[in-house]
Amino acid sequence: MNLQIDTTIKRTRAYWFVDGFTEMATGGFFILLAGILLLRWNTSLTSSPSRFLSIAGEISIAKFFGFLIIVLVLWWLKDRFTYPRTGFVRGNRITTAQILILIRNIVLFLLLPILGLLALSLMIASAGSVLSSMPVWFPIGVALIWAVLCIWAGNWMGLRRFQIIGALFLLAGIKVGIWQYVMGLPASPENMQAGILQLATMDILYRSLTSLGLLVLIAGVILILSGFVTFLRYRKENPTPYSEDV
Amino acid sequence: MKNLSNLDRVIHEPARLTLVALLSSVKSANFLFLLKESELTKGNLSVHLTRLEEAGYVEAEKTFRGKIPHTEYRLTAKGKAAFEQYRKSLGSIFNKE
Numbered sequence: 001m002n003l004q005i006d007t008t009i010k011r012t013r014a015y016w017f018v019d020g021f022t023e024m025a026t027g028g029f030f031i032l033l034a035g036i037l038l039l040r041w042n043t044s045l046t047s048s049p050s051r052f053l054s055i056a057g058e059i060s061i062a063k064f065f066g067f068l069i070i071v072l073v074l075w076w077l078k079d080r081f082t083y084p085r086t087g088f089v090r091g092n093r094i095t096t097a098q099i100l101i102l103i104r105n106i107v108l109f110l111l112l113p114i115l116g117l118l119a120l121s122l123m124i125a126s127a128g129s130v131l132s133s134m135p136v137w138f139p140i141g142v143a144l145i146w147a148v149l150c151i152w153a154g155n156w157m158g159l160r161r162f163q164i165i166g167a168l169f170l171l172a173g174i175k176v177g178i179w180q181y182v183m184g185l186p187a188s189p190e191n192m193q194a195g196i197l198q199l200a201t202m203d204i205l206y207r208s209l210t211s212l213g214l215l216v217l218i219a220g221v222i223l224i225l226s227g228f229v230t231f232l233r234y235r236k237e238n239p240t241p242y243s244e245d246v
Numbered sequence: 247m248k249n250l251s252n253l254d255r256v257i258h259e260p261a262r263l264t265l266v267a268l269l270s271s272v273k274s275a276n277f278l279f280l281l282k283e284s285e286l287t288k289g290n291l292s293v294h295l296t297r298l299e300e301a302g303y304v305e306a307e308k309t310f311r312g313k314i315p316h317t318e319y320r321l322t323a324k325g326k327a328a329f330e331q332y333r334k335s336l337g338s339i340f341n342k343e
Contacts, residue, residue: 005333008267011283015272087279089272090318242278 010158015089017159019082019234023227025070030220032062037213052205082234084241110148114141128188132200135180135207139215143173146219165226172218176211253339256301257332261286261294266303266321266329274307274320295319303328 016022036058121130121137147170154162186203257263264284269275281291298304303325307318321329 005263005267008264008283009271012268012271012275015279083276083278086282088276088316088318089279090274092271092273242282 007158010156012089014157014159015086016091017157017162017230018086019078020227020230020232021074021077021082023223023230025074025227027220027223027225027227029066029070030216030223032066033059034213034217034220036062037209037216052202055209085238087242110145114144126188131204132186132188134204135186135211136177138208139176139180139211140173142212143169143176143215146170147173161226161230165222168222169215169219172222173215176214176218179214180207180211253335254328254332256297256303257328259294261290262298263332265291265294265298266325269304269319269321270326270329274318276316276318280319298325301325301328 036055040055040058118130147166150166150169151163154160154164154166186207187200257266261284265280268280268283277291277295280286280295281288284291286294295304295306299306302322304319305322307320309316309318
């Protein structure tokens with residue numbers, strides 16, 4: 001019986017994702033970010049360091065307004081589509097203690113091991129070669145963080161598709177990393193003169209941001225597809241709003 | 247045997263247990279959500295919610311969303327404590343040799 005109680009609780013936790021809207025909206029947001037990362041870099045005419053700052057600024061603006069728009073669109077869609085079909089749920093307010101536990105777990109079980117791996121690689125290889133291989137390990141590291149978060153969330157809410165999404169994120173990160181490796185690593189910035197050093201560093205940054213952009217793009221497509229399939233299934237199961245006044 | 251008799255009879259009933267479990271992980275939910283998730287009939291759901299309200303485990307808030315009447319149910323502090331206690335009691339029954 002206790003196992004069934006847990007299943008019921010998990011089902012309620014997953015209610016926010018029952019219609020696929022959140023995944024589709026997040027996927028669209030990811031594609032917007034990927035567009036900024038992949039397209040703006042090539043079309044901007046300013047010099048490299050200011051270009052980098054300009055893109056960072058645009059991403060911050062896109063994140064802020066994107067998040068705001070997503071919340072408003074989701075609220076509107078759920079109010080008109082989901083709540084009349086399967087009911088309204090008001091989520092628990094997240095407490096400060098819960099946020100602190102989440103941050104602690106992310107730092108302890110995710111960031112520290114990754115930093116440890118980075119430190120270990122710096123002991124084995126030179127700083128220059130670690131930096132020049134950034135286009136390979138950076139997308140894999142980011143994908144690993146996303147994968148762990150998705151798999152944990154999938155387990156917490158009993159949503160198998162989140163676990164599959166997590167695995168796909170990791171595979172996408174590895175694929176992008178391998179692709180960058182096959183393309184050939186940028187020149188190591190060690191023992192370079194100042195002018196060339198800046199060029200080499202910018203090349204590494206460019207390649208790393210391209211990797212990240214591709215990963216974000218693939219992740220966005222995965223989320224949109226997953227959300228769309230979920231939406232179709234939800235609509236099939238709940239074709240019309242509940243008819244009686246309740 | 248003592249552990250079994252200590253089980254909360256209000257929550258122990260499967261339909262009410264489902265409702266309390268559903269409400270335990272959210273701030274509140276409306277009648278339609280509980281109806282869909284519990285798969286009870288409207289009449290049965292009303293009866294069980296009333297029983298939980300009488301026990302002080304659940305409270306209802308009636309509002310309007312536009313012109314449509316809207317009732318949200320939430321677990322009270324007493325309800326939350328009773329649910330936690332029930333889960334512990336259930337665990338102890340199976341864990342004791």
